[in-house]
Amino acid sequence: MNEKQNLMDKLDARRDTIAEKLASREIQLPTDLISGVFFLLLGVVGAAIIPYQVAVSETDVINGRAFPTLLMVVMIICSVVVLIQELYRVFVKKLPMTMKPVNLLVEVKALVILAILILTYLICRITNLFVVGACFCCLGFLIYFRCRKPSYYVVTLMTAVLIWVAFRFGLNVGF
Amino acid sequence: MLEYIVPALEHLFNLENFIWINLGVFIGSIFAAIPGLTVILCIILFLPFTYKMTAIPGMMFLLGIYCAGGYGGSVSAILINTPGTPHAAATMLDGHPLSQQGRTKAALKIALYASTFGGIFSALMLLFLGPQVAQVAAQLGTAEYFMVCLFGLTIIAGISGKSMIKGVIAACIGLLISCIGSDPMTSYDRFTFGISRLYLGLDLAICLIGLFALVEILAKAEKKPEQLILDTKRMNDNGVITKEEYKRMMRPAIVSSIIGVLVGIIPGTGASEASWFSYDRARAMSKHKEEFGHGSVEGIAAAESANNAVTGATLIPLLTMGIPGDGTVAIMLSALMINGLNPGLSLFTTQGDIMYAIMIGLIFVNLFMLLQGKCLTRLFAKVVSVPQEILTPIIVIFCFAGAYSVNKNYFDVGVALVFAVIAWLLRKLDMPPVPILLGMVLGNMTETNFRRALLISNGSPTVFVSSIYCIIFVVLIVLAVTTLVRSRLKEAKAQA
Secondary structure, eight states, X not given: OHHHHHHHHHHHHHHHHHHHHHHTOEEEEOHHHHHHHHHHHHHHHHHHHHHHHBOOOTTXXXXXXXXXXXXXXXXXXXHHHHHHHHHIIIIISOOOOOOEEEEHHHHHHHHHXXXXXXXXXXXXXXXXXXXXXXXXXXXXXXXXXXXXXXXXXXXXXXXXXXXXXXXXXXXXXXX | OHHHHHHHHHHHOSHHHHHHHHHHHXXXXXXXXXXXXXXXXXXXXXXXXXXXXXXXXXXHXXXXXXXXXXXXXXXXXXHHSOOSSGGGHHHHHHHHHHHHTTOHHHHHHHHHHHHHHHHHHHXXXXXXXXXXXXXXXHTOOHHHHHHHHHHHHHHHHHHSSSOHHHHHHHHHHHHHHHHSEXXXXXXXXXXXXXXXXXXXXXXXXHHHIIIIIIHHHHGGGGSOOOOOOOOGXXXXXXXXXXXXXXXXXXXXXXXXXXXXXXXXXXXXXXXXXXXXXXXXXXXXHOSOGGGTTTTOHHHHHHHHHHHHHHHHHTHXXXXXXXXXXXXXXXXXXXXXXXXXXXXXXXXXXXXXXXXXXXXXXXXXXXXXXXXXXXXXXXXXXXXXXXXXXXXXXXXXXXXXXHHHHHHTSHHHHHHHHHHHHHHHHHHHTTOOSHHHHHHHHHHHHHHHHHHHHHHHTTTOGGGGGSSHHHHHHHHHHHHHHHHHHHHHXXXXXXXX
């Protein structure tokens, strides 16, 4: 028991060291500049693929392309406005660019959570047994939160099974 | 109207409906009481349960969650100075100080009574105004409907997030997502990229699970899982509210309920705007301004009655025109439509008995909220301290099960995951998610009316200023944009 405890303490200490290193690293993200460029590109690419992705009849006056085209145009105009606002701010007003700090630790943690979600999805899909994925999900998150209380594991796993039972037998969802 | 009341009451008064109302109120109160869990998340998670129900119990369940969410958020705001839901933030300003003065039970009671008052006032407004608005809405043509959608989208793009332009881009994304699948007028497929599962489009509930629920799980990376400890001994005061205090509560409660209804009717706005605006009005009108921020009963009454007065009012544009008053009721639209209830005047005539049952049911939802609030507040308070370690995986399992159960395939779970990642990236770029939701909800209606109006006018855009209703909406849009831009400029100047 003590050996297990020591091993977990060691693992936690290691994770803490890595976390400390990552927490101190911060990237400044020029949000408005990225938004402007990204949605401008999205609008242009979207407008370019409309003829290939939206089939229309030659006789239609207002066809299925009209509305998506309008949206792409609005998106392009708005993106250009965002870019102009940002450039005006930097070059005319001589103010710093709109930045948002992005902490590396937060992003790595988000990736770990995303990995748990994707693995849960894959387990459900491959085994075709939702309850197995649900139990994995519980264990994954409890380990992520470094939970050491056995009662939490019991409560969470029981709830996971109960949710599966409610959907499987209450709502007749076959999974 | 009267001819529908008796059959409506017959539909409403059965054990099943009352069980679902109470279950909804219970779940809504608990979700709203836990900081970090929102009413919108709760409705998204429990929406799949309503797919198997008929219209009345399904809507009663969702309305129970929605209304109780208005009150539940105040529990944690008062007890631990952390609003359970964003719209309870105004309640916190006076609720928590009053609790610190040793009057926790009194603060909770004021919040409960004010919420019930606002909720019933709003339900009555829905009952009397709904059919009238539906008659006006019946006179609107395709061009007018397009302008109404545009108005709703403009407001939501303007008020959510820091930048109006980013809000517009987000609304465009939502509208574009609604274009995926078969063309609503010709049935040709659009943006399917050869994926057969996309021919029927993306289901709203599945996208919302990703956009609003799973993204909150990713956001756990931003916070440390702190345990919110509640000292329940603080709830041992006698909870007495004096006659003088009741008198002082009345005026702000009435004024705030009116404000809540007016704000709720405007598409795209919601309880947060109503509660802050009402709180400000109550302070301006009060003879005891100095008490605001230090445990004013008027402050709590104003904020709480306003945020619950929004609940019925948001249903007015939803039921009459299909335009949701806020993001939460936008989700309820799918629960209505799955039962063949399409918003509009016909809903109040051909299916008047069901509609009136739902509207009268809203009054009972508020009454049961009062009852549960009186009996179960201590339990709701204890729930505040449920650890995140337990809650997080349970929410994920609900999300996955909910996404799967819509079409019974894992492709949808994958779609929900993709939307969660998109929402996470958009969050990094300060893009608000609510305009995306409204864009997705209004997409079909906006496009269909846009195209029909242009077809009628042979492609002439003057059709959008051809009637008095169109001109009114153009003026409203211009006014809204001007006001929003001016307030943003003021904010920017103040910050500089």
